[in-house]
Amino acid sequence: MDRLRRTVLVWPPQNQSMSKLELxxxxxxxxxNRTSSARPKTxxxxxxxxxxxxxxxxxxxxxxxxxxxxxxxxRREWDYLLSNTEVPGCHWFAQSYVxxxxxxxxxxxxxxxxxxxxxxxxxxxxxxxxxxxxxVTTYYSIRELRYVxxxxxxxxxxx
Numbered sequence: 751m752d753r754l755r756r757t758v759l760v761w762p763p764q765n766q767s768m769s770k771l772e773l774x775x776x777x778x779x780x781x782x783n784r785t786s787s788a789r790p791k792t793x794x795x796x797x798x799x800x801x802x803x804x805x806x807x808x809x810x811x812x813x814x815x816x817x818x819x820x821x822x823x824x825r826r827e828w829d830y831l832l833s834n835t836e837v838p839g840c841h842w843f844a845q846s847y848v849x850x851x852x853x854x855x856x857x858x859x860x861x862x863x864x865x866x867x868x869x870x871x872x873x874x875x876x877x878x879x880x881x882x883x884x885x886v887t888t889y890y891s892i893r894e895l896r897y898v899x900x901x902x903x904x905x906x907x908x909x
Contacts, residue, residue: 758863770810771843790846798828806847807831811840815872815881821847852876853902857886 774792781789795801807826809817817834819826831842855873859866869886890898 770808771841774845790848792843792845795831795842795844797832801826801844804847805844807842807844809834809840809842811837815874817842818881820852850902 771792771794778789778792781787790806795807801807803821806821807819807823809831812818819830835842852874855871858870858872860868860870869889870883871886872881872883874881
């Protein structure tokens with residue numbers, strides 16, 4: 751990684767990697783100040799506090815949604831959360847539930863040297879209750895995305 755950093759800009763720097771909560775704060779600022787777009791509310795959990803059913807519980811230092819508890823998940827109890835803090839420095843946090851994330855998934859964009867190197871589509875399998883991902887090789891146009899959201903709004907009224 752040190753050799754790579756000598757020739758390619760890596761952000762955040764490896765020795766300054768930020769947690770999901772720090773990254774979330776930066777994304778919230780960008781959404782509020784640059785794109786005027788909505789973002790789910792995110793906050794750290796304090797041990798023992800009661801959390802709302804409408805919140806998704808997530809853990810930092812997770813991999814492929816292994817520590818994502820959607821509303822209705824029976825593991826949403828402090829015994830489970832505390833027994834899943836084996837990674838030093840990990841924290842549980844609550845985030846507003848966004849139904850479209852569970853239905854349509856999310857895209858994560860990886861940028862190296864100011865260039866998009868690949869995009870990953872993470873999607874939930876509701877039957878297996880697992881998350882999987884694929885590298886994105888084709889993209890919808892804005893017109894196609896508007897069609898998808900209009901169609902989805904009819905199929906999923908809370909969309």
